[in-house]
Amino acid sequence: EVFTSMTDMSRLLTTEGEMIRAIENYIHAQEEKLNKLRKDLNEMERIHDMAAHSPDDFLANPINAYLLVKRLTVDWADLQDAMTDNSMGKAMLSNLTSMADLLRWPDEEDLNGAATALMRLQDTYNLDTAQLARGQILGKKHAYRELTAADCFELGRQSYNSGDHYHTTLWMTEALSRQEAENNKTVHHADILEYLAFSTYMQGNIRQALQLTDDLLHERPNHQRAMGNKVYYEQALTNQEDSTKKGEENDRLDEEAVDKGYTVSENTFANDAYHRERRSYERLCRGESGLPPKVTSKLHCYYQRGPSDYLKIVPAKAELVHVNPTIHIYHDVLSDQEISVIKALATPMFRRATVQNYKTGELETASYRISKSSWLKAEDSEVVAGVNRRIGSITGLNMATAEELQVANYGLGGHYEPHFDYARREEKDAFKSLGTGNRIATFLFYMSDVDAGGATVFPQINVALWPEKGAAAFWHNLHPNGEGDELTRHAACPVLVGTKWVSNKWIHERGQEFRRPCSLDPEAL
Ligand SMILES: O=C(O)CCC(=O)C(=O)O
Ligand SMILES: [Fe+2]
Known part of the structure; x- marks a missing residue:
């Protein structure tokens, strides 16, 4: 994996340089091909315009008539071949792949590792999602551009894949507000809603999840999964209301147990120590607590x-x-x-x-x-x-x-x-x-x-x-x-x-x- 050291990350810039060069060559070759196509088309148009001007005169000549048929058969077939020919693209790809040993290509694990790293930074240093999306990190070195709605969506998706619904919610919410402000939309509104609704449910906020699912169904009335989830969330909400009374009774019993000196969970002590250390660690990292x-x-x-x-x-x-x-x-x-x-x-x-x-x-x-x-x-x-x-x-x-x-x-x-x-x-x-x-x-x-x-x-x-x-x-x-x-x-x-x-x-x-x-x-x- 490349995200685990900065020396390897800098090798990715070499990889990107090679990728840019290969695409440039590809575009150049395509441009030449298009130029030739443009010339052929101009010639076709010139003759066509003459013919269309007085079709009877034109077709009176059998050579003209024959060539018209030829253009629409043989020539058209050649043009179709030329237009669907992907050998240049394939050549470019195989060229890049042959360098795979020399170049470092990040994979899905790297992408997930890099996204997880951003989430870790966000948590440890209390970074605000909106500010991060603007490319700002504690007033230091700004990013060269802001994140698009699609960038935020991808970060949310990576968090979702890691089972991290807390960060999914944060980043999908940011994606939503960015998407709404975008003139050229980089991601579909409904796709964001789908992730956001589910992670909101997983975070325990059923009512909000239901609202988001309704919004989604408003945009995409035939969305199968949303329809299923809506029924499920409504049921969960009813169950929750039923059990609220029981829950209050259990809370009262827990409080009594604590009053009597019993521990509610055996792991509470280890857990507390862990959280205390975690808080101290993060504060120290942020430079907050001094001696x-x-x-x-x-x-x-x-x-x-x-x-x-x-x-x-x-x-x-x-x-x-x-x-x-x-x-x-x-x-x-x-x-x-x-x-x-x-x-x-x-x-x-x-x-x-x-x-x-x-x-x-x-x-x-x-x-x-x-x-x-x-x-x-x-x-x-x-x-x-x-x-x-x-x-x-x-x-x-x-x-x-x-x-x-x-x-x-x-x-x-x-x-x-x-x-x-x-x-x-x-x-x-x-x-x-x-x-x-x-x-x-x-x-x-x-x-x-x-x-x-x-x-x-x-x-x-x-x-x-x-x-x-x-x-x-x-x-x-x-x-x-x-x-x-x-x-x-x-x-x-x-x-x-x-x-x-x-x-x-x-x-x-x-x-x-x-x-x-x-x-x-x-x-x-
Ligand atoms: O990098 C550091 O600041 C500490 C490293 C460390 O604790 C270790 O490698 O054992
Ligand atoms: Fe150490």
């Missing part, structure tokens, strides 16, 4: 001159952004040149990023992690080896047991939902093959600025780190006793405008025994 001054007053910047001798000569520009767990940002730790080399080495090996299924231990792709990534070894380049040494100098940790350098590029709306970098106890065989223990710490480089969105956020501790090209974030994932630190749960917010490059180094437990002494006290730092 209180009580916390931020402890934060500061300084030149870090240890633990290694190297830092005595070239101190690291450290910024303490959180105390417990300790999170540092190091500014200017990666040069633009190093970044170019790392991107160039990584790009040809890019694969869709995977996650470990915690039950089966298998690696698989998941919609909650959308990016492409690859791994670089120290042997790949002196730049990579140098970067590894630098991380060792700054953190004072043993890099021999660390994982290779992972490089990632996020695509359209690319993100990574809240997760731990360390393996939890219940995770099956995580990192077992490495034999180096758990991921004790994370060193995360930002290899690009991001125009909007794309923060790294820690929903449990209200921290948002904004990508800054050349900077890096560093934190320990484990307490000194080896237990995972739950407060390090973090996420990569969807990229709203621009593209995001990161690379991370996961440092492991083995080899750190003398560098970060362990302790039985979970609070020890």
Whole structure:
């Protein structure tokens, strides 16, 4: 799939360039053919006009009479062939298909992925549908044109195909208002109504669904499905009214149960925690919630001159952004040149990023992690080896047991939902093959600025780190006793405008025994 990284998305522009060239050639050939047809027709018309002027005189000549018959048989057949001949179109298509290996063609999955990404951005960043349709994103980089009613309709249709009736309703409503304002209609009013009515019903608004279906039947009285749905919705409405009284009784019983301390649903607790985290995550992504001054007053910047001798000569520009767990940002730790080399080495090996299924231990792709990534070894380049040494100098940790350098590029709306970098106890065989223990710490480089969105956020501790090209974030994932630190749960917010490059180094437990002494006290730092 191409939507999962921006590097692949840019290859689509090459594909589009080839497509434009092929269509241009096709139009040119068709134009020549039409020119010839125009000439033949002019000649036919010239003779016809003369003949029509005095038909008797004209037909008196047997050659004229014969040629008239010939024109309407043989010549007409030739012209028909010429006009229905599609070999040029076929040649153009087969030409483009033969380049299919070189060109990247997005498929239905890509289209759905791209639409889903837009919906994710809309939700996370509270974007208004009408404003989005106008091509406006938080006052940043405007789209080169507005969306047509048909564009909105397609977004609604993609949401519908994903079973997402909430966004179907939003986008079909927008399609409807745009369609009504359009001089040259890009989509049929009734087609929009059909989707909108059904998704409105699925959203639980039966009365509104019925109204929309009536509108649809007004426009298309013989619409089979609408007729069926109308009967169904009317029935559902009657049933609903009947059960309202029962519902009130059930609500009263639920309230009593809560008063008595019973839980209505076993999953309520997990569900609440999920929603709380989700709200915090989204607020942080939008840059809304900050830390209180009580916390931020402890934060500061300084030149870090240890633990290694190297830092005595070239101190690291450290910024303490959180105390417990300790999170540092190091500014200017990666040069633009190093970044170019790392991107160039990584790009040809890019694969869709995977996650470990915690039950089966298998690696698989998941919609909650959308990016492409690859791994670089120290042997790949002196730049990579140098970067590894630098991380060792700054953190004072043993890099021999660390994982290779992972490089990632996020695509359209690319993100990574809240997760731990360390393996939890219940995770099956995580990192077992490495034999180096758990991921004790994370060193995360930002290899690009991001125009909007794309923060790294820690929903449990209200921290948002904004990508800054050349900077890096560093934190320990484990307490000194080896237990995972739950407060390090973090996420990569969807990229709203621009593209995001990161690379991370996961440092492991083995080899750190003398560098970060362990302790039985979970609070020890
Ligand atoms: O891209 C980011 O900001 C965070 C990435 C991350 O958390 C990960 O790859 O584990
Ligand atoms: Fe992570």
